[in-house]
Structures are given as C-alpha cells and as structure tokens.
Amino acid sequence: MSTTRPHVVIVGGGFAGLWATRALANDDVRITLIDRQNHHLFQPLLYQVATAGLSAPDIAAPLRHILRAQGNVEVRLGEVTGLDTQARTVSLRDGGTLGESPLHYDYLVLASGATHAYFGHDEWAGDAPGLKTLDDALAIRRRLLLAFERAEACDDPDERAAWLSFAVVGGGPTGVELAGTLAEIARHTLKREFRRIDPSQARVRLIEAGPRVLASFPQSLSAKAQRQLGKLGVEVVTGAPVSAIDAHGYTLDHGGQGTVFVPARTVLWAAGVAASGLGALLGNQRDRAGRVLVEPDLSVPGRPEIFVAGDLASVQQDGKPVPGVAPAAKQMGAQVAHAIRARLAGQAATPFRYRDFGNLATIGRMAAVVDLHGFKLSGLLAWWFWLLVHVMFLIGFRNRLIVMINWGWAYWSYQRHARIILGGGSARATEPSD
Amino acid sequence: MSTTRPHVVIVGGGFAGLWATRALANDDVRITLIDRQNHHLFQPLLYQVATAGLSAPDIAAPLRHILRAQGNVEVRLGEVTGLDTQARTVSLRDGGTLGESPLHYDYLVLASGATHAYFGHDEWAGDAPGLKTLDDALAIRRRLLLAFERAEACDDPDERAAWLSFAVVGGGPTGVELAGTLAEIARHTLKREFRRIDPSQARVRLIEAGPRVLASFPQSLSAKAQRQLGKLGVEVVTGAPVSAIDAHGYTLDHGGQGTVFVPARTVLWAAGVAASGLGALLGNQRDRAGRVLVEPDLSVPGRPEIFVAGDLASVQQDGKPVPGVAPAAKQMGAQVAHAIRARLAGQAATPFRYRDFGNLATIGRMAAVVDLHGFKLSGLLAWWFWLLVHVMFLIGFRNRLIVMINWGWAYWSYQRHARIILGGGSARATEPSD
Known part of the structure; x- marks a missing residue:
C-alpha cells in the first residue's frame, strides 16, 4: 500500500x-x-531572459510535466x-x-x-534589482528597455545621460554576463532605432569591490575577461565598493580618495x-x-x-x-x-564528494572564459564551448531547439527577439519617487 | 528642412x-x-499566449524595430x-x-x-478578466494554470469542482478560441500530470447570450462550430445571458425559467x-x-x-x-x-471602401470555420487554412518560424511550451477575497 x-x-x-x-x-x-513556482528554472540562462534574448518559457519547464511519468512523486505548488x-x-x-x-x-x-542579498542594505532592493527568478528577469528587462525610452523622451542633457548610465554591481559570473550583454544591446541591437539618442553612447559599468572580476577563476582568465569586457564597451571598475544606491545613482567608495556619486537610473545587483x-x-x-x-x-x-x-x-x-x-x-x-x-537499507551513506568539472563564464557576444582544471580557454572558442554545454543541459528537447534557433538568429542579426516590455502599463512605469 | x-x-x-x-x-x-506599449501586437494570436501555446514575444515586435529603416518616423512610448x-x-x-x-x-x-467592456458591470472585471493586451494574456494564463493547481491541493469536493469549472462568456471568435483551447488543455495537455484530480473532468462552458455562437458567420457554420466545440469537450450554452459574476461563480439568466448560480473559480470575459x-x-x-x-x-x-x-x-x-x-x-x-x-496635394480623397476577403475563426485542435463569400469550409481543412493565413501575416520572419515550430511541436505532442506561471509569487496567488 x-x-x-x-x-x-x-x-x-x-x-x-x-x-x-x-x-x-x-x-x-x-x-x-x-x-x-510551477516550473523548474534553468538558472544559468536567466540573464538571457533579463536581457531580452530568450523568452521566459524558453528556459523553464513545468515540474509536473518533467515528472509526469514518475509514479512515486506528487508535485505541490x-x-x-x-x-x-x-x-x-x-x-x-x-x-x-x-x-x-x-x-x-x-x-x-x-x-x-x-x-x-544586499549586505544589510535592503533599502537598495527597489533601486538595484537582483536576478534569481523569472519574475526578476522580466522586471530587469522592463527596466533596461524603458531606460532607453526615457532617454529618448528627454530634453534635459543631464537627465538623458543618467538614463543612459547603467551599472551592474558585482563582478561574478552573473554580473559579467549582464554587463557584457547590456553593452551589446546598446552598441548593436538598438542601432538605428532611436532618433534623438545614440544608444551606443550608453555607459555600461561593471563594479567589483574586490581586486578583479571572476574571482573564482585563475588570475590570467580574470584579466582576459576584463579585456574582453572592455572590447565590448563595458567600463570595469575594481577595488571600489558601492556605498550607496538610490533612484538617481550610486556612490563609489574609493577609500582614501573619497567617494564619488555617479548618476545612473539603472543599477542592477549581482553582488551577493x-x-x-x-x-x-x-x-x-x-x-x-x-x-x-x-x-x-x-x-x-x-x-x-x-x-x-x-x-x-x-x-x-x-x-x-x-x-x-x-x-x-x-x-x-x-x-x-x-x-x-x-x-x-540500514546502511551507512558514503560522504558527499563534489566532482568539479571546471568553471565557465560567458562575457558577451563570442567571448567567454573556461577553466577545466588548468586547461584554459578564452574568447571565441570558449564561447562556443560554453554555448554547447548550456544548450546540452537545457531540460527538454523542444527548449534546446528553440534556444538554438533564437541564438542563431540573434548571432546573425544582432537582434534580441524578446524586447517586449511587459507589465504595469508600459508608458506609465513608475518613476523615481522623489 | x-x-x-x-x-x-x-x-x-x-x-x-x-x-x-x-x-x-x-x-x-x-x-x-x-x-x-513598446510593441506591435499580433492580436489574432493573443489567445494562444493566454492558453500557454505561445510566448509573449512570439506574437509581438518592438515598434522601433519594425520602423527602424523608415527615416520619416519617430516612435514615442x-x-x-x-x-x-x-x-x-x-x-x-x-x-x-x-x-x-x-x-x-x-x-x-x-x-x-x-x-x-462589461456592459455597465465594471465590477465583474476582477473576476472575469478580458483579453486585449499581452499583460491580459499572461494574467489569464496564470489563472487557468493556477486553477488546476488549486483543485489538486483541495480536499473539499465542492471546492475542487469549482476550481475545475471554467466559463468563457461570449461566443464570438475570441470566446470560441479560448473555450476550445481550454478544453484541449484539460483533456490532453495536462493528462497524467496530476495525482489527485483528473483534469479531463474539468467542465468548460462557453456562454452566449444570443441564439448562436459565431453570429457573424452563416448559420450553417455556427452549427458546425458548435458541434466541433462539443467534440472538443466544450459545453455550449446559448440564449442565456450572464446576470452576475463573482469570485465563486456566475449566474445564468434563463428568462422565464429563472436564474441558476453555477460555481466556477475561473470566468473569462470575451463578450463585449x-x-x-x-x-x-x-x-x-x-x-x-x-x-x-x-x-x-x-x-x-x-x-x-x-x-x-x-x-x-x-x-x-x-x-x-x-x-x-x-x-x-x-x-x-x-x-x-x-x-x-x-x-x-490639395485633392479630394476617395472614400473608404472595405474589401472583405472573408471570415475565419479557429475552434481548437484541427477545427476551424472559414467563410469566403459563400465558399464555406469547416473542420481540419479550415484549420489548415486558418493556420496558413495567420502565420503568413505574422510580422517578422523569425516570429513565423518560431511560431511554426511551436505549433508543430504542440500538434505532435499535445504539449504547450509556455505553461509557466509568472508574476506575484506563484504559490501566494490571491484567493477569492471573502
């Protein structure tokens, strides 16, 4: 029974x-x-939903569907x-x-x-959203796309510059992915679409409190990643923690050299x-x-x-x-x-032993770093490797195929098909509340 | 200048x-x-987003992108x-x-x-959402999918039955599409995924105040549509307007025979x-x-x-x-x-003359009706014709290809890839507020 x-x-x-x-x-x-949630989420590709490269259902599958044939399991939302x-x-x-x-x-x-986590600064959450769920990703997508719209509708040069100023806080894999993709959107995807602004003039900053980005990688790959980010148009700031964030921008703490407030309407949190x-x-x-x-x-x-x-x-x-x-x-x-x-069975369990197959991080179009126990790759080859691994592990055949087509298309055209602003009546988005 | x-x-x-x-x-x-909104919406396929067959970006394209090469236009959100x-x-x-x-x-x-429009009953809006925007579609998708989750989590047989009771108000093309697809989801898509309920026992009703569904079509096609709906598992009620809707159900007005309250947790509005x-x-x-x-x-x-x-x-x-x-x-x-x-040019404009190419409505899997100036089609052939026309007119090559793949997959597997509940913390959805 x-x-x-x-x-x-x-x-x-x-x-x-x-x-x-x-x-x-x-x-x-x-x-x-x-x-x-009713779905399993392929979290390694969540940044692609946030940056409009993939649709939410591309990287998620209903748990009930995945487990429908497993008779001994009941799924509860x-x-x-x-x-x-x-x-x-x-x-x-x-x-x-x-x-x-x-x-x-x-x-x-x-x-x-x-x-x-905001390291004791939960008040930053509203102005610097983080990326953990599909709802987070859609909220970030909305912010990124609206920022360019706001800049276009702006006559005041300072305000316009603030709308075109983007910062990603945290130089781990998620921060690197977000910053690299954001630079690609500004430089390529939105090209020719605006009449008053030049999206490629957007300032995309990646801010890391520690001495280097991708700290879990060997030093040489961190350096390569930083160079590749630079080529994509990302300004990398290291060794300077963010000491304040509000709706108008963020404050960088340069230690002995004092603090600097940087106007930016869009700050994303990838730090903790x-x-x-x-x-x-x-x-x-x-x-x-x-x-x-x-x-x-x-x-x-x-x-x-x-x-x-x-x-x-x-x-x-x-x-x-x-x-x-x-x-x-x-x-x-x-x-x-x-x-x-x-x-x-009344037996003792063997202890857990983590088998580390290596470490991958993507940076943006055709750029990634791969560390397989000392065997290091960077640039285009690393990117292909990263792509292959991630598509292989995506749950469900359909998703793999659709993701491949979406990426093929994006690669060829520089386009990102999911640039649709959803939620809350697009034109009536909340403004900084001051 | x-x-x-x-x-x-x-x-x-x-x-x-x-x-x-x-x-x-x-x-x-x-x-x-x-x-x-920042996008043009291919509204004829909106019901597919509401019923989890397509992703929101599949049927929408950014207006800026569509018009990027047209130099004399500025797009404003x-x-x-x-x-x-x-x-x-x-x-x-x-x-x-x-x-x-x-x-x-x-x-x-x-x-x-x-x-x-709710014909003077705007208070129904919360309990009987309508379908005009992508946000509407995602809200409806969320309700449909959550209803089955709630039924699964229910011990009380009456409450469970109410969660498995669905009604679509309005027998025009949108109502017919929604009801037909909903029946397909209940009977096929969700098969084997639940342990306590049998989704195919869901009651899907299409309610039309007038004497027949698809009133803009010839009588014979209305009759065929009604038969096809019946085969798909939709109970069609005609000649009985809805006189009340709340979170627990709706009231049908049978005229001289009095009114009947029908428990239903999910009522969709496609009437006005x-x-x-x-x-x-x-x-x-x-x-x-x-x-x-x-x-x-x-x-x-x-x-x-x-x-x-x-x-x-x-x-x-x-x-x-x-x-x-x-x-x-x-x-x-x-x-x-x-x-x-x-x-x-200082000339008189010719008057507008509508060229009517015909009338199409889809009913569900492999069923549609087509009326081309007296040339009538129904069933599978009409469905293929409907599919062809709609994919042809979808804006953008990429969307057409993706939509074809999604439909091919859905057709072959009965699966609907977008069954992802988004928004508002899925498990904490609002309950009827009584």
Whole structure:
C-alpha cells in the first residue's frame, strides 16, 4: 500500500531538489516535491531572459510535466511556512485546503536555494534589482528597455545621460554576463532605432569591490575577461565598493580618495547571495550567508532524517567551499537520494564528494572564459564551448531547439527577439519617487 | 528642412496605426507614432499566449524595430492624455521631459483601438478578466494554470469542482478560441500530470447570450462550430445571458425559467468591446460602443485634419458596420495615408471602401470555420487554412518560424511550451477575497 511507503518531502524544484527526486524514481518511497513556482528554472540562462534574448518559457519547464511519468512523486505548488522537527511535519501555504493540515515526512530534503542579498542594505532592493527568478528577469528587462525610452523622451542633457548610465554591481559570473550583454544591446541591437539618442553612447559599468572580476577563476582568465569586457564597451571598475544606491545613482567608495556619486537610473545587483530563509527554521548552525552546516553525507547534525542540498547547504571540501553552481547542486541532489536509500537499507551513506568539472563564464557576444582544471580557454572558442554545454543541459528537447534557433538568429542579426516590455502599463512605469 | 514638413501624429501602433505609418514611408511628412506599449501586437494570436501555446514575444515586435529603416518616423512610448483641436496639440504622458510640452500636429490619426467592456458591470472585471493586451494574456494564463493547481491541493469536493469549472462568456471568435483551447488543455495537455484530480473532468462552458455562437458567420457554420466545440469537450450554452459574476461563480439568466448560480473559480470575459477612451476627447458624435462616426474618407466631421481608423472608427458599408478585424484596420490605415496624401496635394480623397476577403475563426485542435463569400469550409481543412493565413501575416520572419515550430511541436505532442506561471509569487496567488 502506498501509505506504508516512507514519505520523502523535498522542498525546492531547482537542480538539487529535482535531481534528488529523479534519483529516487525507482525506490519504494512516495515523494512530495514542493515548490513556490510551477516550473523548474534553468538558472544559468536567466540573464538571457533579463536581457531580452530568450523568452521566459524558453528556459523553464513545468515540474509536473518533467515528472509526469514518475509514479512515486506528487508535485505541490506551495510555500513551506513552518517546520516541526519533533513531530516531523512541514506546514504549507498553497491556497488549497490540503495546506491547512501539516504534512508528515519520514525524510525531509531542504533544497530551497538562495536569493540575492544586499549586505544589510535592503533599502537598495527597489533601486538595484537582483536576478534569481523569472519574475526578476522580466522586471530587469522592463527596466533596461524603458531606460532607453526615457532617454529618448528627454530634453534635459543631464537627465538623458543618467538614463543612459547603467551599472551592474558585482563582478561574478552573473554580473559579467549582464554587463557584457547590456553593452551589446546598446552598441548593436538598438542601432538605428532611436532618433534623438545614440544608444551606443550608453555607459555600461561593471563594479567589483574586490581586486578583479571572476574571482573564482585563475588570475590570467580574470584579466582576459576584463579585456574582453572592455572590447565590448563595458567600463570595469575594481577595488571600489558601492556605498550607496538610490533612484538617481550610486556612490563609489574609493577609500582614501573619497567617494564619488555617479548618476545612473539603472543599477542592477549581482553582488551577493544569501541562503533561503528556510534554513533558519531548522535551528541548526549556519554560516555567514545563512547556509546550513551539514554532515559529510549532507544530513543535518542530530537529524539524520533531514538533508540539505544545493545553495542552501554549506559544504567544505579540501578547505574550500563547494561553489553554488548547477553541477554541485545536481550532485548534492543525487547524494541525498543515495543517503536516503542507505538509511532505508540500514546502511551507512558514503560522504558527499563534489566532482568539479571546471568553471565557465560567458562575457558577451563570442567571448567567454573556461577553466577545466588548468586547461584554459578564452574568447571565441570558449564561447562556443560554453554555448554547447548550456544548450546540452537545457531540460527538454523542444527548449534546446528553440534556444538554438533564437541564438542563431540573434548571432546573425544582432537582434534580441524578446524586447517586449511587459507589465504595469508600459508608458506609465513608475518613476523615481522623489 | 525637416521641421517645415507637415507633422503627422499617429496614436496607436496596432494594425491601423502601423499600416498608416508604413503607407506614408515615402511621403514628405514627418511622423510621430505614439503607443502606450513598446510593441506591435499580433492580436489574432493573443489567445494562444493566454492558453500557454505561445510566448509573449512570439506574437509581438518592438515598434522601433519594425520602423527602424523608415527615416520619416519617430516612435514615442507614451499615453495621450489630452487633445486640443483648436491649437492642434496632443498632450502626452511618457515619463520623459518632452511629454510636458504639448505636441503640435498638422494631421492627427487616432487609432487607439478598443478594450473589453462589461456592459455597465465594471465590477465583474476582477473576476472575469478580458483579453486585449499581452499583460491580459499572461494574467489569464496564470489563472487557468493556477486553477488546476488549486483543485489538486483541495480536499473539499465542492471546492475542487469549482476550481475545475471554467466559463468563457461570449461566443464570438475570441470566446470560441479560448473555450476550445481550454478544453484541449484539460483533456490532453495536462493528462497524467496530476495525482489527485483528473483534469479531463474539468467542465468548460462557453456562454452566449444570443441564439448562436459565431453570429457573424452563416448559420450553417455556427452549427458546425458548435458541434466541433462539443467534440472538443466544450459545453455550449446559448440564449442565456450572464446576470452576475463573482469570485465563486456566475449566474445564468434563463428568462422565464429563472436564474441558476453555477460555481466556477475561473470566468473569462470575451463578450463585449468598447472603443478606446481617446474617442471621447474629440467631442464628436459616437456610436453605442464609443466608436467615432467618421466621414466617408475616415476624417472627423468638421475636422478634415483629424482621422480615425481601426476599431475606434464607426464605419457603415452597405448598411452593415465594418467589422473590428485586423484586415479592416489595415485597410483603414492605408486609407488614412491616402487621404493625408490627397490633402497635401490639395485633392479630394476617395472614400473608404472595405474589401472583405472573408471570415475565419479557429475552434481548437484541427477545427476551424472559414467563410469566403459563400465558399464555406469547416473542420481540419479550415484549420489548415486558418493556420496558413495567420502565420503568413505574422510580422517578422523569425516570429513565423518560431511560431511554426511551436505549433508543430504542440500538434505532435499535445504539449504547450509556455505553461509557466509568472508574476506575484506563484504559490501566494490571491484567493477569492471573502
């Protein structure tokens, strides 16, 4: 009978949660997969939705559809609002009546990921949106496209310059991708479309508080990335943290040389991540970013029936943290499935070991950097490699084909097909509120 | 010098406004095209976005991009808020500083289209959304997909049934398309994806107050459409107007037999259109639906420099109103360009004459009706004809190709790739507020 099978509750349908779910497909358990969204998101391409290169559905697939043939799983759209580790229940808010009674689990997998963090400056969120969900991506797309519209409708040269001033805060992979693509849009995509402004005069800045962009890559690739960004038209600022952001611009802190206010109507945030708030419900020890410290098999100390996987888990390996990237999340998902299987068989689980296949980052049109354990690539070849890997891993054949066509088209024409402003009545967008 | 050329201000980048703009490409005028949205929308396929078959960017193209090579046009994102026919100026709200000074015109073309109307029941708008813009389509998509999620999360059989009860009010082409596609989603697309509900048990009703669906078609095609709808699983109710709508359902008025309340969490409105409010700014005579009565050349009586085109214009031909369809709007756009050209040359404009090529409506998978001046088609052949015509007229080569691939895929797999719930934190959707 199905009700006597152990119940595995998995929270989060990202790479970690979905891979754990799939890895348990042939086990004698019943699984409930809970997510706040109805879709799995291919997060590595989210910046393409934000920059109008891809449509939202191109990089997302309904969780129910992905898992329709896996008989032992039930997908629930909902948000976990409480956790009782004594009674082994989670509470769920999902708009249905089932949510009112707590859901009992035998094994619990927390894989709710991370969100962006403003290092104690949550008041910046409105003026410097971050990129974690499809809704974030559409909001950023809207801002970018409206900025050029506002500049075109402006008579005042200072205000016009502020609308054409863009800043991306954070020189990690997301920041580099956003800045590079933004420069491409300004220089190529919008060419000839405006009558009063020259979009290629837009100023695109990438701001990194640390000494170099792509700090997780070898020094030589960081330098190459910075040069490639420069060629695309991105002004890279390193070693200067942003000390203030408002609707009119941002302040750069040059240390001893004082601070400089830079007018900019569009600031994007790619600087920090914090683990999902769900980790706090556990009451266990967490690291500075809110990630849960776990045992070598990814279970929670003192709670062998609870596991944490993906960006919510704080895992050290060889003295370094396992990075918050898709391959690590997938591997942790598979590890959790293995550990649950071991528990059920009364055996010990083998510890998690992250297999690092290498590190990729794209910079913009025909530019990327690749580091495969010392084998380094940059430029066009790296870009093709990056493209191949990302399209290969996109879920679902249809999406791969459509993404390839969209990119082929974009490459050939410099066009970005998703330049559609959605939401809130386009012409009546909110203005800086002062 | 460009400033001495006559200034043509065109309000609305739909079929009428865009076709007028293009038809003036080689004339010695300068054109300002104003739209509240940054894109031209291929409205005939909007129901496909609402029902998750196409992505929003598949059926829209940025106006700036379409018109980038037409040197005599400037595109402005903005909303017209005032009109002074004495001073010949329009006021614009567009978020830029240019909007603060009124825009002077020599010729004005009003082509701001229509919106949905609730026949004096604006309080129904929240519970029975209509379909005119991409934002409307995404809101409807969200409601449809969430209804199945809510039903799945429900323990109470009555509430579950209400979530699986769908109604489309209005048996015109849009209502027929929505109801037919909705039945296809319930019966085929969502098959096997749910564990507690059987989506194919959903009740999809199409409600028409008049005696038959597709009233603008010959009687025999209406009957065929109704049969085809029945085969797809749509329950067609005719001759019974809806007398009330709230978050819990709708009330059907069966005349002498009294009224019946039907529980339904999802009601879509496809019953009425009203002309854009811009027509009222003219102060001229308008028909019941708010459309502006025009001279035979589409100019406004007493204002030979102002034209009205598309759904905002009330035009009679051979005793019948010219219908609010895309071909009529395009033809009116071309007519207005012709009339402006005649005015500039000091000649009389020929009157507008609508060339009716026929009438098409799609019903669902492999079913449509076509009426080409008495040559009638229905079923599969009509559907292929409908498909061909619509893809042919989609703006932009890329869109055509992508739409074909999406449809090919949908046809073969019964899948709808855009089943992604966007906006507002999916799990925390607003519930009926009682």
